Amino acid sequence: MEYNFREIEAKWQKFWHENQTYKTNNSDNRPKYYILDMFPYPSGAGLHVGHPLGFIASDIVARFKRLQGMNVLHPMGYDAFGLPAEQYAIQTGRHPEDTTRENIARYRQQFDRIGFSYDWSREIRTCAPEYYKWTQWVFLQLFHSWYNCDKQKAEHIDSLIAHFEQEGFNDDLHRYLTGDIEHDLKPFSASDWKQFSEKEKSDVLLNFRLAYLSEAWVNWCPAMGTVLANDEVKDGVSERGGYPVERKRMPQWSLRITAYAERLLSGLDTIDWSESMKEAQRNWIGRSEGTSLKFQLDGHAQSIEVFTTRPDTIFGVSFLTLAPEHELVDQITTAEYRNAVSDYINEAKKKSERERQADVKKVSGQFTGAYVLHPFTQAKVPVWIGDYVLAGYGTGAVMAVPGHDSRDYAFAKHFALPIIEVVKGGDLSVESYDAKTGELVNSDFLNGLDVKAAVRKAIEEIEKHGIGKGKINYRLRDAAFGRQRYWGEPIPIYFKDGIPCPLAENELPLILPQVDKFLPTETGEPPLARAANWKYQDKYDYEWTTMPGWAGSSWYFLRYMDPHNSTEFVAQEAANYWKNVDLYFGGAEHATGHLLYVRFWTKFLFDIGKIQVDEPAQKLVNQGMIQGTSMVGHVRVERNAGEEEKYILLPPGKAIKDETFHKNYLIDFVEFADGKYFIDQNGAAKTRAKEATFRNYHLSADRIELTPATEKMSKSKFNVVNPDDICDQYGADTLRLYEMFLGPLEQHKPWNTNGISGTYNFLRKFWRLFYDQSGNLLLNDASAEKAELKVLHKTLKKISEDIEKFAFNTCVSSFMIAVNELSDLKCHKRTILEPLVIALSPFAPHIAEELWSKLGHTTSVCLERFPKIDTSYLVEDTFDYPVQINGKMKFKHTASLQDTPAQIEAGILASDEGQKYLEGKTPKKFVVVPGRIVNIVV
RNA sequence: GCCCAGAUGGCGGAAUCGGUAGACGCGCUGGUCUCAAACACCAGUGGAUUCACUUCCAUGCCGGUUCGACUCCGGCUCUGGGUACCA
Structure with missing residues (x-):
């Protein structure tokens, strides 16, 4: 059998x-x-x-x-x-x-x-x-909650309303504002609150709710009538279709994740995740300690607030840079610069955030004509706009210190703005000095201090003058939660007189309605706006955006x-x-x-x-990604009576012209020979028949070599390997073992079936411990020899240790070793094989069940207990010491594990090999590591 | 640019605490079985050198620490992933 x-x-x-x-x-x-x-x-x-x-x-x-x-x-x-x-x-x-x-x-x-x-x-x-009934339910809980930073936890919004009813909202309570929209909220008294209209109350509370509606910047594609993700935008146009895309401010549902920034950070210390994963989250949250600082505008009532981590460099400020989207830009720009500024803003709008951040080399910006007053010197400081400043981070404004910040330095050099040295230690004619060490100069009350002391002193003075205060800033932004899409959870909100109102819990789920087309409306509303009579109580429009992919x-x-x-x-x-x-x-x-x-x-x-x-x-x-092998050929397009004919060309380097392009070819009909991959006329014909894309593809010769490339497995790259095919050919147990045998779990690796026969052979060899080739049962009840017990327990120990370490590849190896050794010992004993079947069952459950039943059991092997490991079988009394001369292994020397280093040394010196390698010389040093190694220095 | 991970035979990889580099598997070579093949089994297989014994070189590159380094330290190259003009 x-x-x-x-x-x-x-x-x-x-x-x-x-x-x-x-x-x-x-x-x-x-x-x-x-x-x-x-x-x-x-x-x-x-x-x-x-x-x-x-x-x-x-x-x-x-x-x-x-x-x-x-x-x-x-x-x-x-x-x-x-x-x-x-x-x-x-x-x-x-x-x-x-x-x-x-x-x-x-x-x-x-x-x-x-x-x-x-x-x-x-x-x-x-x-x-x-399911999504409860996703909507969580959304409602978020809507009904605010973050109480005094208690560091979310609370029902009612406790905040009670607060407003008693005390109103004053500057002191500004600390309760955690999101990006805080600038808008003005103080009000308890009696103001009571006199507010429903709409006014709703607007105030949206500044606090953990799910809230606000304006946010998005990549808007007018031609498609939709918002695009950063990846969907390439060079200012949509990746699909190539339509222009611009930055636009739109009302958006957002979740106030920023309220949790500190806890998301500190919580990382309580969980066992890889350090690189934690680091990624830490960098994403991006906590930085610094100071908020107000610069009074010259000739305007308002001031510009900036956040800086280097308040010590306050006397090195030679200009301010605002994000082009900054709300004050329009008001402060002088008539003289109005055209230039609006041109610059229009250019910046065409770039996605990602693009603005990608190009480090190219400096761009525009002077607004406005000035702010330096808070200490009262000097006039020019205000610029530049797209290296992002609207979404901090206050969207930077106090530029070109002497000590490389980006500001590049900007100042480009526009010939002054560069002031305030920290000694660099050469500002060459580059900025960004290091946080050195003595302060040109800095009034900070002169002579080192950077650390200067930071403290600067914050102290800034707070004393009431122009700013110490602040912790996070890079993390609130999460946009609305999508202009159909296939997502409807947001359980309707609008009554412009006020967003939540559904009651017992009105959930709000079922996704049917629409005639899955496209935005002609006026650019999301697909849900197409749904017929989709209104709450037939009166009030429901929210038209849906939740993002990550909600569920x-x-x-x-x-x-x-x-x-x-x-x-x-x-x-x-x-x-x-x-x-x-x-x-x-x-x-x-x-x-x-x-x-x-x-x-x-x-x-x-x-x-x-x-x-x-x-x-x-x-x-x-786990790492398994990559696929793609077959890449060069293709040249030719026109033949109006029809495009595409020719896969001879090997790379020969006959390749400018108008050729790379094409991933189907791997199915590729022939492998002498370490190279070829496609012939027969393969090309089969390819044309199988995939419509290749209908017009021909070979320019009878046989053409294709170049293999390793890339992400994807249908569009024709390099997908389906696990069903492996199951057909070798079975699921082989697939399971082979995927584990490929290498360490976390590592990325290309899929290659070259070695799969090895794991298949292992299973067959395991089977042959039970049955001979003519199908006779070999299993016997003889008692086990010490050597056999040693193989068993060594394997059990290794397996249980390696599973805990997620080293599944070495688990498979040690099973192979066990089967090889038991085959050599001709061991067909139940006492050895039965525990081994249990140990194998997590890896290859089907064969394990079958052999378990052949062993006479009627219940599933899954219900068993992992065999007990007896390490006493693994104890040795002698050890073959590798003996090194000057760190190079020369010979082995067997000694008792009881021997002292001195005894071992004497034994080696007395042995023939010891004599031979020492040639009568006295060793300079004799290192003996008991149970490990011997090294002789001569 | 920055951060993280990685680089070991023809290939996938192993080496748990600084201690025999290359476990295990694939592939390849030779052999047994067979009319032949497949399967299976046995032996060999990092490179150079040698008839052989041997010796030398080898874990991306260059240095260092150590009796001893794939492993630790410093510098560099390349590959993969992530990503911010983050003030």
Whole structure:
């Protein structure tokens, strides 16, 4: 009986399904373990071999934790709202709901074929109304909350209203304002508050709500009638279609994540995530300590506020730079400069934020004609605008100190502005001196101090004069939460006389309505504006934007705990039992998106008392990306009777002309020979038949070499490898082992099936410990020899240690070594093989179940316990010491592990080899590391 | 530009605390079995040198620390990822 993976895998997948082997209960006397994968977006291309890498790893850990006697929660679901489905709907008219459902069905089939141990009764889909009802519910909680910075937690908005009713709002309470829109709010008294209209009250409260409506800068594409992400904009035009894009201020729903900046930062110290991941979040949050400082405008009532981390350089200020979008620019620009300024602003508008930040070399700016007065010297300081200053960061204005800031230096040099030295230590004729050490000069009351002391003194003086105060600033911005899209959660808000009003909880879910087209309206309103009579109580317009892709994923880990609850987002008992994720697997690319938002929502739900944990995941593991191999050819376009004919050319370097381009070619019909890749006429004909894109592609010779390139796996690059194909050919167990065997989990690596036969052979060899080639059972009940027990326990020890370290590649190696050694020992003993089957079951569950049943068991191997490791079999009494001469290994010397270094030294000196290598010389030094090595220095 | 990660045979990779560099697998070479092939099994396989014993060179590059460095330190090159004119 040969190893027949097709039969075995189908049999056990059916068994697990019928017996609900992986169903998990929310109460149990075993310790809990929650292991989660970042759920996938169900794309039309299906799963490729890159997806399962993390899923297989987490499945191994989940199965291992079960064997260790834990109650394991290991669920899977779908992040099902998103742009690709909507884009497809725009092109084809098919409803995203239908295509998404089909894609999910395909994903599920592929998942099942790989033998994952998910509890599918807990599956969630973010696009299901039963799910997004609760996403909308969280939004309402955010809307009804404000951040009390005195208590450092979110509270119901009523406590703030009570405050206003008693005391109104004064300058002292400015500290409660945490977001980007604080400049607008003027003080008011308690009686003012009481006399405010509903609209006025609503506007005031929007400055505090954690979900709020405000104006925000976006990339607006008038031709498409929509807002674009930074990636969708290239060189000032939309990537799709090439339409002009400009920066525009639009009303936007935002979430006040900035209120949580400090806690998002300090919380990192409590979780076991990789240092690089934490660093990414720290850099994103970007805490900096400095001073806010007001510069009085010359001839205007207003002042310009700046934030600086270098108040010590206040006497080095030679100009101010405002972001072109700064609200004061229009008012302060003098008639003389009006045209130049508005030209500059128009140019800046065409650039995306990313583009403005990318070009470090090119300096641009424009003088406004206005001046501010230096707060200490009263000197007139010119006010410029420059696109290196971003409106969204700090106050959107910089006090420029060209002597000690390289960007300001470049700006000053370019426009011939004065450069003043205020800290000694550099040569300002060459470059700015940015270091934070040195003695202050040219700085009045700061002269003679070092930088640190000068910073303190400057803040002191600034505060004394009432022109500013010490402040902590964050780079983090509030998160834009509205999208001009159809395929997302509707925001549960309607507008009554211009006032945004929340739905009541019992009115949820607000179901996504049907629309005739998935496009903006002719007047540029979002797609939801097309929905017929989509009004609250038939009267009031609903909010037309939908939630962003990250909304549903910001709390999904909680829903898995209690996925079918129709009265609560999660039952208290379930939330208190599972608490948070013990081990979270996912890609590092989510560092500053999903992983920051989910931490924010978790802290918020903790604040309002809905859950007992304030971090979503205790430990995080990032798996690397599996890249694909693309076949790249050079293509030349020729016109033939009006029809374009494209020719794939001879090898690179020959006959390549200017008008050629690179084309990724289908890997399916490429021939591999002598380490090179070729396509011939036959392959080209098959390609034309298979993919419409290649209809007009021909070869310029009978056989052409293609160049391999390693890049991200993607349908459009024709380099996707489908796990189904591997399952067909080798089976799921081989796929699982091979993906783990490829290398360390976190590392990026190209997919290459060259070595897959090795893991397949290993499984067959394992099988042959039970059956000989003619199918006779070899298993026997003889008692085990010491050598066999040693192999077993050495392997068990290595496996359990390496799983904890997520070193799955070396786990597979050590299984291979064990099977090789047991084969050499001709060991077919139940006492050895039975524990080994259990240890293998997390990695290759199908074959493990089959052999477990062949061993005579009637229950699943998944329900067993991991075998106990007996290290006494591993103890040695002698050791083969490698003996080095001057650090180079020369020979081995066997000695008892009981021997003292002196005894070992004597033994080596007396041995033939010792004599030979020393040639009668006396060693200068004799190093003996017991149980490790000997090094003789001569 | 800055931050993070990485670089080891023909290939994927191993080396857990500074201690035998190349485990394990692929590929390749030779052999056994076979009419032949496939499978399986056995042996070999970093490079140079040598008939051989041996010796030398080897973990991106250059230095350093150490009895001993893939591992630690300083400098550099390249690759991948992230990303801010962050004041």
